[in-house]
Amino acid sequence: MLWFVSKESSVGGNFSLTYRGQNWLFSEQPKQLNLLYIGYAKCPDVCPMTLSVVGHAFRELSNEEKQKVRQLFVSVDRDNDDPNDVAQYASQFYPDFLGLSGSREQIDQLVSQFHARYVVEKNPNSYLGYSIAHSDNLFFLDKNGLVKTTITSPRSPELVLKTIKENL
């Protein structure tokens, strides 16, 4: 598996989404460190792999460290992912993981803000009828939502854990 860590700056910022259908604003309860992954709940491969990698890393944190960090999972599948499903889905990887949804405008604003990408591809031969190609970046945000660092294709709980500890 390939992965790398890149440093970024001035990317990100505050953003608004929904949690279980209710308005949700990043700046209302930011943690010292906020991890962000953008995908979709019906993704069977890359998204659950990433969330389980981060879930394993979180389990290695001390209680004090856990108070300072959180994971946000944002579904770009506005048309097919029910907001309650997204919330429930994310929390199974670690109870505090937040599964977020939003309007099309909110989602596209977020994706643009973090220089991420997604493309909905019709796939009539598949049972699902579509798939979503998406960036594979785990963003580490400060309390203002600015990107401190990014892991592309996060596959190692050890690397995620190390990066969390380095940025707390």
Added chain:
Amino acid sequence: MKKTLLNFLIIFIFTTHAQAKTEMTISEGIIYNPMKGSIATAGYGVLKNESNQDVLVKIISAEGFKTVELHETKMADGMMQMNKVESFRIEKKSSFTFEQGGNHIMLFNATKEFKENDLVPVTFKINDKKVVLTFKIKSRMSD
């Protein structure tokens, strides 16, 4: 003359049988227990073609799931892309790996509740023969 003919027949039958035989095994075959909030999950493992011929592998069904497909994930244009594929070719005496972030089995709509270590028979079509291989249910967080 009779003995020669008999020997020829024995050799012919043996050779034909060996060529038609398709032996497929799975190692480390797992299916992740479906998560609540998603209708899709994935299966992984290493298929080994023990036979002396190349084979075309298709997937037909998996017990406890409404439908099942073969998919590949690849990085393209800076994004992870997932596409359905109809079949994979495995060369004789070779292996084919289903792995996270790569080729995988995609399973939809579980029709029953699974628990850790439940066994799931998955039916493949190896050339023109149906072969059932057994996968084990694993929790996403039990790695």
